[in-house]
Amino acid sequence: xxxxxxxxxxxxNRVYGESAVRLTRSELAVFGxxxxxxxxxxxxxxxxxxxxxxxxxxxxxxxxxxxxxxxSVYAVxxxxxxxLRPLEMRPLDRLSSDxxxxxxxxxxxxxxxxxxxxxxxxxxxxxxxxxxxSVFDPMCGRGTTLNQALMYGxxxxxxxxxxxxxxxxxxxxxxxxxxxxxxxxxxxxxxRRERALVGKRxxxxxxxxxxxxxxxDVQQVAVVNADTLRxxxxxxxxxxxxxxxxxxxxxxxxxxxxxxxxxxxPLDLIARAVPGWAExxxxxxAIGISWNTYGGGRDELGEILVKHGLRVRxxxxxEHRVDQAIVRDIMVAVKxxx
Numbered sequence: 001x002x003x004x005x006x007x008x009x010x011x012x013n014r015v016y017g018e019s020a021v022r023l024t025r026s027e028l029a030v031f032g033x034x035x036x037x038x039x040x041x042x043x044x045x046x047x048x049x050x051x052x053x054x055x056x057x058x059x060x061x062x063x064x065x066x067x068x069x070x071x072s073v074y075a076v077x078x079x080x081x082x083x084l085r086p087l088e089m090r091p092l093d094r095l096s097s098d099x100x101x102x103x104x105x106x107x108x109x110x111x112x113x114x115x116x117x118x119x120x121x122x123x124x125x126x127x128x129x130x131x132x133x134s135v136f137d138p139m140c141g142r143g144t145t146l147n148q149a150l151m152y153g154x155x156x157x158x159x160x161x162x163x164x165x166x167x168x169x170x171x172x173x174x175x176x177x178x179x180x181x182x183x184x185x186x187x188x189x190x191x192r193r194e195r196a197l198v199g200k201r202x203x204x205x206x207x208x209x210x211x212x213x214x215x216x217d218v219q220q221v222a223v224v225n226a227d228t229l230r231x232x233x234x235x236x237x238x239x240x241x242x243x244x245x246x247x248x249x250x251x252x253x254x255x256x257x258x259x260x261x262x263x264x265x266p267l268d269l270i271a272r273a274v275p276g277w278a279e280x281x282x283x284x285x286a287i288g289i290s291w292n293t294y295g296g297g298r299d300e301l302g303e304i305l306v307k308h309g310l311r312v313r314x315x316x317x318x319e320h321r322v323d324q325a326i327v328r329d330i331m332v333a334v335k336x337x338x
Contacts, residue, residue, distance in 0.1 A: 003079040004059065004087075005045065005052040008072050009112065019320035020112075024053045024072045026317045027116055030123050031070065035063040047084065054079065065090040069129060069152075071116035092129060092152045094208065096180065099147045103172055107141075109246045113290070114144045116318075117330055118152075121244050121288030124313045124332045136240040138228040138277055143169040145244050146221065155220040157240065159228050166225035170202050173221065182206045183213045191224065191234065199226030199234065228269075231276045241285045243277050249292040249326045267296035271304045278308045284337040286313075290330045293319065298331065305333040 006028070008020050025042050032039030037058035045054040057063070067076060068091040077084035100111040118135070127133060135149035140158030142165050149156040160166055170188055177184040184206035191199045204221040207213035224234045247266045270289065281287060287310060291301065302312045310333035319329040 001040075001056040002058060003041075003054060003056050005047060005054045005077045005079050005084060006067075006070065006073050007050070007052055007075040007077070009074045020072055021051055021053060023116065023318060023320060024070065026315070027070055027072070027119065028053060028055060028067075030120050030315055031067060032057075034066060034123055034126075036060055037063065047079075052077075061088075064088070066129060068092075069115075069119060071112045071119055094153050095151050097151075099151060099176060100144065102176070103142055103144075103168075105142065105168075107248075109141075109144050111144055111148065113328075114148050114246065117246065117288050117290050118145065118148050118242070118244050120315060120318075120330065121242050121286045121332050124288070124315075124334055125242060125284060125286035127241055127284070131241075133241040134239065135242045135244055136235070136277075136280060137245050138231055138243065138273060139245045139247060140169075140223060141165050141246075141248075143173070143223070145246065146223070149244075150219060150221065153219065157221070157235065158223040159226060159231055159234065160223070161225070161227045163225055166200065166202070166223065169223060173202070173204060177204070177206055182208060183210060186221075191226070193233070198230075199224050201225070201234070228273050229276065231273070232279055235280050237279050238282045239280050241282055243281050243285070243287040245289055247289060247291040249295075249322070249328070266291050267300055267304065270301065274304055274308050274310075278310060278335060281335045283335055286332055286334045288330060288332045290328055292322075292325075293327045293329050294325065298329065301331050302333075305331070310335055 008024060021044050028039060028042055039055050039057045041056040043054055045052050064076060064087050068089040076087045076089060078087060133154045135154050135156055137145040137158045140146055140160050143158060146156035146158050174186045177186060186204035188200055188202050190197055191201050202223040205218050207218045247270060277287060305312055312333045315332055319327060322328050
């Protein structure tokens with residue numbers, strides 16, 4: 001059986017880097033559900049003093065292209081005796097990587113982890129990586145998930161209750177589109193219900209060139225500054241292929257409580273929000289959530305998702321430490337096709 005070696009990206013932060021190899025092994029196992037040839041014998045190996053993730057499979061060119069989208073992959077090699085033969089990488093990324101890396105701020109989710117969460121959620125759905133998908137992040141912050149979706153060529157939609165985060169993402173995206181000289185439109189409009197202002201919405205669209213724009217190859221971005229519990233007021237049912245969100249980890253979370261403060265319980269917030277999120281998800285689509293396990297365990301979150309008609313996929317060994325107060329894990333569930 002042919003053997004391959006993945007070289008891990010060197011750009012992880014220190015804490016995430018400590019878990020990078022194990023997370024790569026877990027992500028690769030999920031990718032193995034989509035390759036034509038089963039992937040087996042996944043293990044950590046040291047080659048020439050450098051750590052790799054090695055595995056066995058009969059990879060086609062399409063399989064190598066798929067694996068090029070692993071969140072942590074730097075290069076893929078075929079192992080031929082004592083030698084490594086580089087394979088041609090063909091990742092989906094169609095935009096400059098600085099879309100993900102320019103923004104620097106406290107609390108930003110590691111962009112490699114964001115990509116991992118999106119990847120695993122997409123693989124659970126069975127939808128093609130190279131399709132034209134719509135991704136919704138109901139607690140999008142300053143848009144790391146949205147930007148990764150855009151990198152893949154998808155349409156990106158988000159909500160966040162924090163006005164400062166909404167404004168920061170709006171300013172960033174407008175500037176980035178202008179600096180890249182992409183054909184685009186971007187405007188912020190008020191959203192009213194019965195003459196009352198209920199939120200603000202960023203509507204943007206862009207194409208990579210005039211020719212792409214004329215051909216209809218235009219990506220859409222829409223972000224609403226409002227409480228995620230009101231998602232159904234701003235988006236139509238069955239609008240999204242994927243719902244992907246990194247639940248806030250700190251004391252404050254992305255929803256207003258009855259007293260006007262921010263919710264302090266991530267699972268309480270998720271339990272109240274999931275009915276709306278599930279309604280916005282298309283049949284056959286998937287929802288992926290990352291959360292701080294100190295705020296609730298896998299069984300609790302799984303029960304919430306199942307209660308609302310979603311089928312949890314058991315993807316183990318993604319739990320990892322972020323800092324002393326945060327141990328992060330992910331859970332993915334699929335909305336049955338009807």
